[in-house]
Amino acid sequence: MSASNPTDSVGLVTPQSYHFDEPLNLRSGKVLSAYDLMVETYGTLNGEKSNAILVCHALSGDHHAAGYHSAADKKPGWWDACIGPGKAIDTDLFFVVSLNNLGGCAGSTGPASINPKTETFYGPDFPVVTVRDWVQSQLRLMDRLGIEKWAAVIGGSLGGMQVLRWAISYPQRLGHAISIAAAPKLSAQNIAFNEVARHSITSDPSFHAGHYLRNNTYPKQGLMLARMVGHITYLSDSAMRAKFGKTVTDFGATGNNFGRDLRTGKLSFGLNVDFQVESYLHYQGERFSENFDANTYLLMTKALDYFDPSVDYEGDLAKAFANSGCKFLLISFSTDWRFPPERSREIVNALLKAGKEVSYLEIKADQGHDAFLLPVPRYICALATYLKRVHQELAAHAS
C-alpha cells in the first residue's frame, strides 16, 4: 500500500475465518464433515441487513477482493478497481462479502489444509467440489451473517457461474444476479484448455499423485505451464499485440524485431527467450506457481468443466431459471474468446424464454477475458449505474 492511501480504497482489511460444523453434502455424493471459510467484508451492514452484496471469485481468485492486508502490500485485492468508497460496488452504500471458496488455497478448507481424520494434508483426497457446492456453502455463510437476502450477487467468469447457480438454487435469496463474462457451460475448447493445464500439473514429476506437500515439494513446472496456457486464453490477440507488438514504423526503426518486442534487441537463433511475450508468460507462470496450490487448480478447473445447470432440466436452461425471482444483469466483452459474447447471449435468451427481467451489455474492450477485472470505463459506468438503481430500490423499499 502506498503511503498515501487512496480515498477510494477500503484501506486495510483483515480476513476472518468462519468455522462450520454441519456436514456439507456435496454434489459428488461425498460429505465434507466440517470446514472453514475465509471471508473479507467491506462497508457496513445496515439495520435491515438489506444492503449486502456477495462477490464470487473466479478460477484463481480468493476472499481478498479489495483493499490491502498490510501497509507493505504493493497490490490491492483482485477487484479493487470495482470495490471501494464511491466505486461501482460502492462500500459507502453496500456491505460487500467476499470469501475464498471451498477447495481454495487462501485460508478456506482445501487440499492444502490438514484433514482432521488423517492429520495430514488432504491433497488429492479433498473431494471434488462443484459450483453448486460452493453456493451451498455461501448460503451457510449468509445465514451465519444473519442476511436474509443479498441485494445482489456479483461475479465474473467462474464467479459469474456461481451467480447463475444462486439464482437457480436459492431463487428467493437474492435481489439481483450480476453475471459478467460467464457462460452457461463450458465449450469443448474450454475443457480442452483446462485438460492441458491439468495434464501439465499431473505429469510434473514433483506432483507425486497429488501428495507433493507430504514430500515437501510441489509441481512448480506443471503449475507454471498450466498458468501460461490459461493466461493466453485470458488475453485477446489485440491485447497481446498492444502489449508486445511493435508497429510497422517501429519495425523500420529497430530493424529485425519481426514486428514483435524483442527482449535483448537481437535474435538468439537458439531456444532462448527471444520475445517479450515469452518472458512475460514465464514471469506470470512463475509468480503464480509460487502462490497457488496445484490441487486447488485441478479442483477449480474441474468445477468449471462440470458447470451446467441445465442438466437437471432436460438441457433446457430456461427451465432452470423458472423459479428465479431476481433481476439479472449480464455483461460480456467483445474480444473475450474464452467466454465470448455469444455465450452470455445464450444465458440472456434462456432468461427471456423464462420470462425473466434481464439486462445485457456487450462492452467493446480490447483486453479479452481479463477485461472483467479491469477498469474499462463503459463497463464500470454501467455497473455503477445499475447498482445505484439497486440501492435506490432498497431505499424506496425501506421507506
Place this chain on the structure above:
Amino acid sequence: MRPEFEIIQKCIRPGSRVLDLGCGDGSLLHYLKNTKQIHEIGLEIDADNIEKSIFNGINVIQQDLDRGLDNFQSDSFDTVLLAQTLQALSNPAELVDDMLRIGRNGIITFPNFGNWKSRLYLFTRGRMPVSKFMPHQWYDTPNIHFCTVKDFDALCREKNITVLTRTVVDSQHQGSWAMKAWPNFLGEIAIYHLTKRSGDQV
C-alpha cells in the same frame, strides 16, 4: 416526445409485458412503468442510450434489430413497440412480422413522408426533404426506409395485419378533423396499433 407517449399509453394494458424495439434512453418504458405498471424489456444498440436506460431503471438488452428477433418466443409479450424506428431498419417488413409474432399486438410510430410539407419540399426544391423534425441529409441519414401512411396501409393489407387504431398527428402531436379526413396529406406522425390475432387473443 411526451405527447406521443400519451397516445401510446392508451393502447397499453396495465400490468402487461411490453417489449420496446429501439428503446433509446428508456424514457417511454419508464413512463409506461409509472403509468401502467408494465413489465418491460427494451432493446437498444447505442452504448450511451443503454446506460441511460439502466439509469432510468428499465431492463435493457443490447441487441441489433437488423439481426432479427429469433431469440424471442412467439406470444411472449402483450405489446411490442416500435417508436420512430421503422424507417431506420434494413428490413422493416420482416421486423413488423416478427413483432406481431412476439407480441399479441404492436404499436408502430413513424414519420409520414406523404405529408404535404415533404411533398412541397420535393416539388419546389427538387431535393430530399430536410426539416427540424428530420434533420439529416440523404447521405448521412439513419432513416433508410421512409414510407407514407398510404404505403403502410398497403403493407398491412398485404400481410393481413389488422389495424386496431390509426392516429395521425402533426409534429406537435396535435390531431384535427382535417388530419382524420386527409391523414396521408396532413399527418406528420402516424401511430398504428396493430395485431395479427383475433378476438380476445389481441
